[in-house]
Amino acid sequence: MSNQYAYATWEQLTQRIIRCRGxxxxxxxxxxxxxxxxxxxxxxxxxGKPLPGFGDVNARLLIVGLAPAAHGGTRTGRMFTGDSxxxxxxxxxxxxxxxxxxxxxxxDDGLILRDAYLTASARCAPPGNRPTPEEIANCSRYLLAxxxxxxxxxxxxxxxxxxxxxxxxxxYPPMKPQPSFAHDVWYxxxxxxxxxxxxxxxxxxxQTGRLRWEAWKAVFEHIAQRxxxxxxxxxxxxx
Numbered sequence: 001m002s003n004q005y006a007y008a009t010w011e012q013l014t015q016r017i018i019r020c021r022g023x024x025x026x027x028x029x030x031x032x033x034x035x036x037x038x039x040x041x042x043x044x045x046x047x048g049k050p051l052p053g054f055g056d057v058n059a060r061l062l063i064v065g066l067a068p069a070a071h072g073g074t075r076t077g078r079m080f081t082g083d084s085x086x087x088x089x090x091x092x093x094x095x096x097x098x099x100x101x102x103x104x105x106x107x108d109d110g111l112i113l114r115d116a117y118l119t120a121s122a123r124c125a126p127p128g129n130r131p132t133p134e135e136i137a138n139c140s141r142y143l144l145a146x147x148x149x150x151x152x153x154x155x156x157x158x159x160x161x162x163x164x165x166x167x168x169x170x171x172y173p174p175m176k177p178q179p180s181f182a183h184d185v186w187y188x189x190x191x192x193x194x195x196x197x198x199x200x201x202x203x204x205x206x207q208t209g210r211l212r213w214e215a216w217k218a219v220f221e222h223i224a225q226r227x228x229x230x231x232x233x234x235x236x237x238x239x
Contacts, residue, residue, distance in 0.1 A: 047077030055117035160200030
């Protein structure tokens, strides 16, 4: 791996992500969100900076989402925390043994992930939930750095088509035919973790019924079953 993706420690990577201003549009937007807030959180402090990943750094499951929510992670300072997508994700992680509790509301709520690590294609909330390809390319250095530091990953779960395309482009070698996105579809590659696609647990998907709880939970049950046949992570280091 190129030296530009190599960080000696998780703390170095975390601090680099938090200080990042590589995408002027996104940097300006999250500062605006943190300054203007929304009425229901008008008295709450906002994080207002790019988000590092969160979870068990020795995990065998790497979960890649789209980006922090404007009034979720951008407010709370942690991936999938304080928004409806986080509610769905942490609840299912708890029900399938990957989390110690069913909710994720703040950075100090006691949440611990077991054998799972959360990250995203973009580290800043984008306007309209749509980062540009250039912004995803800028952020790919951090996804690659996380991959470089995580030696135990056996399954990569991509939440949504953008995350799926990001994983294919930056974490896997080129292949033909190109894998197609669909819910709960698995792809296996020699020398690389399995790649699993899932609909994102966004309100647009959950409230319209495109993603139902049973189909959502089945993804994680299948992953847990797969990992039960794999070696356990070496230790319980967390970030």
